Amino acid sequence: MIGSETINGYLARLAARQPTPGGGAAAALHAAQGAALVAMVARYTTGTKYEQHASLVERIAEASDGLIVEALHLADADEHAFQSVIDSYKLPSGTEELDAARSAGIQAALVQAAQVPGRLIGVAGAVVDLATELFDVANANVISDVAAAADAARAAATTARVNIDINLIAIKDNAVRTRLAGETDGLADTVVAAADKLAARVRERILA
Template sequence: MIGSETLNDYLGRLASRNPTPGGGAAAALHAAQGAALVAMVARFSTGGKYEQHEETTSRIISAADHLIDEALGLADADEVAFKDVIASYKLPAANDSEREARAGAIQSALVKAAQPPVQLIKLSGAVVDLAAELLDIANPNVISDIAAAADAARAAATTARVNIDINVVAIKDTHARATLAEQTDGLEEKVVLAADSLSQHVRERILG
């Protein structure tokens, strides 16, 4: 599991000539890092002069910590799902019956493989929302990390989107394609716009 291996081990696997982990797992780790940065900024924005916002920062810390775990879970789910896609393509196709079974398995695996990145785009949006909540109450010494969190979430969303796209073009079931479109159309763009806006506000705040 990605969440329990060392960074060096994960990067070694990512860089190897193996199909998993790949871009989907990397996207999930972008989101996990974004959530971790949000949690860090919130923890630096507690006590003393920040005490009046304690309820908000405590809620943000709890939510961000949960998103870290959820993102790592999606990294593992993405890896497993893509392995299933690879396995389906390796099924025998010596006769009509086997070819039909193989085609069905491929389509089923592709639909399932699209789900982790769908959930990841939504999670990325949640990271940006939490980061935005912190902007006006955060410790100014770590305010740049709000922009870093937003940028990490943006990368997660755009990478997840392209992983959905590469699955969708191979899915023949029009109903499945329509369902994926309903789940995702416009969602990534909203995350990108929100992240870009937040990063810009942070830079304006820093530069005065």
């Protein structure tokens, strides 16, 4: 599991000439880091000075912790889903029955591979939402990390969108392709716009 690897071990696997982990897992780790940054800023926004915001800050910290877990789960899920696509292309062929089974296996694996990054966009959006909630009350000494969190979530969302696209184009069933596209169309753009807006607000606050 990626969550239990050392950073060096994960990066060595990512850099190796092997199909997994790839961009999907990297995107999930972007989201995990974004959530961790939000949690860190929240935990610096505590004490007497921030007492009136204690319930908000505690909720954001706990929610961010949950998103870290979810993002790491999606990193593993993406790796497994893409490996399933690779394995499905290795299924035996040569007869009508084998060809049909292989084709069905490929299509099922592609659908699963498209669904994982779709869920990741949702996680990335949740990270940006929490960071935005925290912005107005956040400890000014770590406010730059709010922008860092937003940018990490942005990277997760845009990478996930590309991974959805590359799987969708290989799905032959138009109805399935349309359904999957409809579930995520516009979501990544929404996350990007929110992340960009938040990062700009952070810079304005820093430079004011």
